[in-house]
Amino acid sequence: MAKFDYFVVFAEMRTGSNFLETNLNAFDGLSCHGEAFNPFFIGYPNTDKVLGVTQEMRDADPKTLLREIKKTADLSGFRYFHDHDPRIFDKVVDDPKCAKIVLTRNPVDSYVSWKIAQATGQWKLTDVKARKDGKATFVADEFASHLSALQDFQVTLLNRLQSSGQTAFYLAYEDLQSLSVMNGLAKWLGVDGQLDSLDKSLKVQNPSALSDKVSNFGQMAEVLSGVDQFNLTRTPNFEPRRGAAVPTYFASQSQPLLYLPIRGWPNDPALRWVQVLDKAKGVKPESKLSQNGLRDWMRANPGHRSFSVLRHPLDRAHAVFCHRILNTGQGGYGGIRTTLGKRYKLTLPEDPADPSYDKAAHRDAFAAFLRFLKSNLNGQTAVRVDPDWASQSKTIEGFAEFALPHRLMRAETLAHELAELGASVGLAEAPALDGHINDMPHTLTDIYDTEIEDLARAAYTRDYLMFGFKDWVPV
16 A cells, blocks of 8 residues: 655755756656646646646635645655645645655755846756856845745644654755665655666756855845854743633623733732723623633624733732732642642741741742742643743733734733723723732732842743843832
């Protein structure tokens, strides 16, 4: 039984895909049909159909052409670039009977080659005598877009293959000149025949050094020197992914307002604000909705506004510590509290109101909690990453699986922003914001210092970076 029904070459412009296709077609039993799903032509610029399927037929239903490719006597395939018909991508990438060949090239080389081809109008070379000479002009923003598109597609492709338990045959541009690699590819595809030599009809168009091919090579070198090739400035993030917790969202029943809470704020003032709006109309916000139920609410409230509130990571962590860890009553996490005391050296009082639990003791316990948070969010503890202290960036990523908030507000300007939000949906006068804070028995102002700030930054590095948080300011 054949290993594959068809194949796809994932490549990009100026990566050597024409040369690869020519050599694939040299094997008995293999046929590659060009850029079969290029949105601007079908197969090749000078053809009007592939396997009897016209461009019009393909555009109406791309599966029509895919079916014909699968039917051929040969093992057939096509070249697919990141900007080709996206409707076909899901069909082929999830199909284990489709062989995936991934061809890559140094993005600087492919960009320069593309720029020269644009300048000369010469996209293939079969005779060196016909070669047109030209140079590329490096444009920093254009290259950045080129690089981003290539990298984004490669990451998407890799993740999809990993998620579906598949592997691909990877080729670099330099591999195309290796006869043994080409024969190995054919063997992997299930073809018994081997080539004695590579096709010589296509010639390398620009074999000289980059410095000879780029008119502003010095500028290019300067720009690329600032590219972090090894991603040294990345913020490692091992925090578990969070889904869209739709049942925790609050849909107002009197106004077209949807509140997406980021947990970790006892006595949430934004929620109380929505509750006051609805109470004035004799209703209350609806939560615990299913995704279908919330979609029905959205349809019934055209022009609705969704919002969420960002809070300084240190402020939020302290509120969670007081409410979930220090608290021995309702709302406290008794099991986690015990574990933190035994395993993570948190010295916690049996009764937070005990006078012996002074500011110094509170500061030490909170500092230990922040150290725990760093390990916990990096997946280094056996304790769950609770939604109350999960990073705000991860929570918002989870929102995106269903609906991103239209507006991200800041806790420090919340009263003003809620008033603006109310005005945007036609409220002549919105309720005042209740500023009640429940950090007991000691406030963050009582214990704040630079070490506490540094510990919070270490735990919530990504939140500080993504949302531009500065050092917390005692009030």
